[in-house]
Amino acid sequence: MKPERLLLIDDDVAFNFLNRILITSAGLNWEISECLDGSTALNYIQTSNKCPDVILLDINMPVMDGFEFLEEFEKTNKCTKHTKVFMLTSSTQDEDRSAAFKYSCVKGYFDKPLTIEHVHEIISFFEKA
Numbered sequence: 066m067k068p069e070r071l072l073l074i075d076d077d078v079a080f081n082f083l084n085r086i087l088i089t090s091a092g093l094n095w096e097i098s099e100c101l102d103g104s105t106a107l108n109y110i111q112t113s114n115k116c117p118d119v120i121l122l123d124i125n126m127p128v129m130d131g132f133e134f135l136e137e138f139e140k141t142n143k144c145t146k147h148t149k150v151f152m153l154t155s156s157t158q159d160e161d162r163s164a165a166f167k168y169s170c171v172k173g174y175f176d177k178p179l180t181i182e183h184v185h186e187i188i189s190f191f192e193k194a
Contacts, residue, residue, distance in 0.1 A: 068118035068149075068191050073099040074106045074134065075123040075153070084121065084153075084179045091184050095119075102126045103134025107142070116144030119187060121153040121179065124161055135168045145170055151187055153179055 071088065073081045081099045088095060098117070100106035103126060110116065124131035131152065139145055151173040152165045165171045172190055175183045 066118070066191060066194065068095065068187070070096045070115060070117045070119070071098070072106065072110070072117035072120045073097065074101075074103060074120060074126070074131070075099070076101045076126040077123070080123075080177065080179075087179055087181065088184060091181055093184070093188075103129030103131060103137070106134060107137055110138075110142060110144055110148075116147045118148065118191075120148055120150045122150055123177075124152065124154040124156045124165075132164060135165070135171065139168055139170060149187075149190065151175060151183075153177060153183070 073084055075081055078101070085097055088097060098109065100109050105128070122131045122134065131154065135150070148170060149172045150168070150170045152171060153175050154161070155177045157176060162174050165174050173186060
């Protein structure tokens with residue numbers, strides 16, 4: 066399966082803009098959506114008729130942070146088995162990295178900013194699956 070739908074969950078509008086540019090310039094024709102916090106993202110996913118293939122998730126956000134999102138996503142979401150989450154965060158704390166991988170949907174942990182190497186790692190994850 067090749068990823069086709071990406072959901073960016075980050076309260077930093079500038080990072081979301083740059084992430085869109087990087088993904089598009091990499092030649093990927095992904096459908097890209099974005100939400101500025103975890104609560105909005107959960108609502109978006111639950112009301113959407115298609116699950117995102119990939120979520121790029123920040124940790125530190127207002128309203129609902131990345132870990133709160135993961136907790137609710139894994140408990141209540143129809144997309145849990147399909148969607149692969151890759152943390153994209155400025156948090157370099159080992160505790161955050163360890164905590165992220167306690168969730169079965171989390172497949173990677175990247176330091177901001179998103180790079181072409183990160184994108185290749187995401188794509189290679191799907192090629193191996």
